Amino acid sequence: MLQNRLVHWFHGSRLLLAGLFGLLLAVLISCNQQVPEASPVSSPLRIYWNRGLYPAEDQALQQVVDAWKQQSQTPVELAFFSSDDILNQTTIALESGNPPDILFAHRADYTLAPRWARDGKLVDLSDVVAAVEEKYSPIALKSAYLYNKTNKKQGYYGVPIEMQAMHVHYWRDILAQVGLKDADIPNDWDGFWNFWRQTQRRVQTSTSYKNIYGLGLPLSTKASDTYFLFEQILEAYNIHPVDQQGKLRLQEPQVRQAVITAMEWLCHFYRDQDAPSDAINWVDPDNNVDFLNRNSLMTVNPSLSIPASQQDDSQMYFQQIATREFPNKPDGTPMNYLISVKQALVFEAGRNHEAAKDFLSYLTQPEQLSAYVQEALGRSVPAMPDALKQPFWRDSTDPHIATAVRQFSQRPNRAFYNVLNPAYSQVQAENVWGEAIHAALVEGQTVDAAVDAAIARIQQIFADWA
Numbered sequence: 001m002l003q004n005r006l007v008h009w010f011h012g013s014r015l016l017l018a019g020l021f022g023l024l025l026a027v028l029i030s031c032n033q034q035v036p037e038a039s040p041v042s043s044p045l046r047i048y049w050n051r052g053l054y055p056a057e058d059q060a061l062q063q064v065v066d067a068w069k070q071q072s073q074t075p076v077e078l079a080f081f082s083s084d085d086i087l088n089q090t091t092i093a094l095e096s097g098n099p100p101d102i103l104f105a106h107r108a109d110y111t112l113a114p115r116w117a118r119d120g121k122l123v124d125l126s127d128v129v130a131a132v133e134e135k136y137s138p139i140a141l142k143s144a145y146l147y148n149k150t151n152k153k154q155g156y157y158g159v160p161i162e163m164q165a166m167h168v169h170y171w172r173d174i175l176a177q178v179g180l181k182d183a184d185i186p187n188d189w190d191g192f193w194n195f196w197r198q199t200q201r202r203v204q205t206s207t208s209y210k211n212i213y214g215l216g217l218p219l220s221t222k223a224s225d226t227y228f229l230f231e232q233i234l235e236a237y238n239i240h241p242v243d244q245q246g247k248l249r250l251q252e253p254q255v256r257q258a259v260i261t262a263m264e265w266l267c268h269f270y271r272d273q274d275a276p277s278d279a280i281n282w283v284d285p286d287n288n289v290d291f292l293n294r295n296s297l298m299t300v301n302p303s304l305s306i307p308a309s310q311q312d313d314s315q316m317y318f319q320q321i322a323t324r325e326f327p328n329k330p331d332g333t334p335m336n337y338l339i340s341v342k343q344a345l346v347f348e349a350g351r352n353h354e355a356a357k358d359f360l361s362y363l364t365q366p367e368q369l370s371a372y373v374q375e376a377l378g379r380s381v382p383a384m385p386d387a388l389k390q391p392f393w394r395d396s397t398d399p400h401i402a403t404a405v406r407q408f409s410q411r412p413n414r415a416f417y418n419v420l421n422p423a424y425s426q427v428q429a430e431n432v433w434g435e436a437i438h439a440a441l442v443e444g445q446t447v448d449a450a451v452d453a454a455i456a457r458i459q460q461i462f463a464d465w466a
Helices: 002-032 055-072 082-097 112-116 126-130 139-145 172-177 191-206 224-236 253-271 277-281 286-291 314-318 353-361 366-375 385-389 400-410 424-429 432-441 447-465
Strands: 047-052 075-080 102-104 144-147 153-156 161-165 167-171 213-215 296-301 321-324 339-345 413-415
Touching: 047 055, 047 082, 047 353, 055 075, 055 353, 055 366, 075 082, 075 366, 102 353, 112 144, 112 339, 112 424, 112 432, 126 153, 126 161, 126 353, 139 161, 139 339, 139 413, 144 339, 161 353, 161 366, 167 172, 167 400, 172 191, 172 314, 191 213, 191 296, 224 253, 224 296, 224 339, 224 424, 224 432, 253 432, 253 447, 277 286, 277 432, 286 296, 314 321, 321 400, 339 353, 339 400, 353 366, 385 400, 424 432, 424 447, 432 447
Parallel strands: 047 075, 047 102, 213 296, 339 413
Antiparallel strands: 102 339, 144 153, 161 339, 167 296, 167 321
């Protein structure tokens, strides 16, 4: 009996040892085998881009993104936002610690970009700009060269893409209905503006456009076009709220009085019913809509988006809508145009700095940049003057492009005041001048009181930024 038990125990132990040995051998073999590593998954490049007014603008950017994706083998998450939403969405994302890698917003250059740079929230893109620095216009470089208070250094915290200036658009065919032509529009300051007021009455009484206005001018707190226009008017009157050293001058009595005079001049068009009654509520696209609906004889706009929208209608584009420059200043000298430089920004809190720089380096190859802006209907002009030598921009038969190129290349121009003092960007971000216009036209304040309140707010802004 005992012998049988010993035999069974020995046999079972031998089987157990054999099993353990086999398991150990399998583990050793497994450890020595070459296990392929998983392919690393690239972090996607996240881009927030200002949605265009027309599909062609977005398609032009999508083409650039697709080409770069194929070249770089980097996934991209591209999101388009309207001009009214993109800065709000970016601010929310930034505050939550999850901003996009790249931002391109039409209003950022003269509103939030200088503050973000000052607060150390933007990546210094000097290496990207340096590769094509000699190609850029001086204004483009000045606008992107910002101060970082965190490291106490200046650098290129934006990559210039395109530039905009303010243009005048009017209905040539409506003028023809009352026997007027392009050459009848005066080029002196007072004559120019009075022409549209007088023609409004003439058109109302002798054509079917009984409710048309002479001057489609943006006058709201909601439209960036409002402060662009008012800053251009200040320039026309040679009023400089900031000196060349970046010091505020609005506290000087003569400067204050000049601002009051300029604002009174603008407001009287609305009071005299020369401007649309709803202009005090417009957002940026509304002057486009108002004009294209033939509710106004003329309008002003800081891009060529109005004629660009009609490129498929040759009669409308070449014959009916006209684009011209501003008249001479009140002192008789040519207008000095304000230039807004649209830039791409990269956030420090983004996760893909190198990919962002690579994409922007790709986009700013001169031929690529010109092609992108051209494919976006030529609504703006490239930030590189040499691009304007290409056939698209030199086409003298295009009445709108030819006028815009002349404004950028043959007329005096300058950047916004935030290049002299970044505090002025907050003046524009808050639309302080638009708020003053609203106070005078809607709230019933005197222009003097409205301007004084605006000056007090601007002085506080400058003190806070000091």
